[in-house]
Amino acid sequence: MSSEKAPSLLPSILKMKCPNCRKGNMFAHKSIFPLGSMLQMPDKCPKCGQEMELEPGFYYGTGYVSYGLTVALLAAVFVAYWVIIGLSYTDNSIFIALSVAVALCLLLQPWIMRMSRVLYLYMFVQFGKGHHHH
Numbered sequence: 451m452s453s454e455k456a457p458s459l460l461p462s463i464l465k466m467k468c469p470n471c472r473k474g475n476m477f478a479h480k481s482i483f484p485l486g487s488m489l490q491m492p493d494k495c496p497k498c499g500q501e502m503e504l505e506p507g508f509y510y511g512t513g514y515v516s517y518g519l520t521v522a523l524l525a526a527v528f529v530a531y532w533v534i535i536g537l538s539y540t541d542n543s544i545f546i547a548l549s550v551a552v553a554l555c556l557l558l559q560p561w562i563m564r565m566s567r568v569l570y571l572y573m574f575v576q577f578g579k580g581h582h583h584h
């Protein structure tokens with residue numbers, strides 16, 4: 451048993467930290483700008499050496515993850531609008547709520563793309579049980 455306390459899972463995911471040590475950053479740049487290098491990742495975690503791309507093309511599967519995240523976000527924004535502002539059949543508030551949800555999803559697309567990579571790597575790499583190909 452290690453006496454070192456593991457950083458909690460959820461904050462580590464939200465801060466996009468390496469799944470193996472939960473300390474190193476998964477992305478090379480904190481800012482999403484410029485967008486062209488938004489998804490740049492180091493080859494290995496700067497803290498523990500965990501490989502960020504387990505095999506060539508590892509992140510092709512993230513399309514499904516970002517699709518799921520987008521749908522979940524759409525639903526969440528729609529429900530939040532419903533609860534906070536209210537929807538009615540007598541005016542076009544449903545269309546406004548949908549537009550707001552879609553606009554937010556488009557705005558958050560860079561975050562969704564990053565988050566889907568984070569979630570994807572967390573599915574394959576467990577804390578302290580680094581995944582190495584050597």
Ligand SMILES: [Zn+2]
Pocket residue numbers: 468469470471472473474495496497498499500
């Ligand atoms: Zn690490």
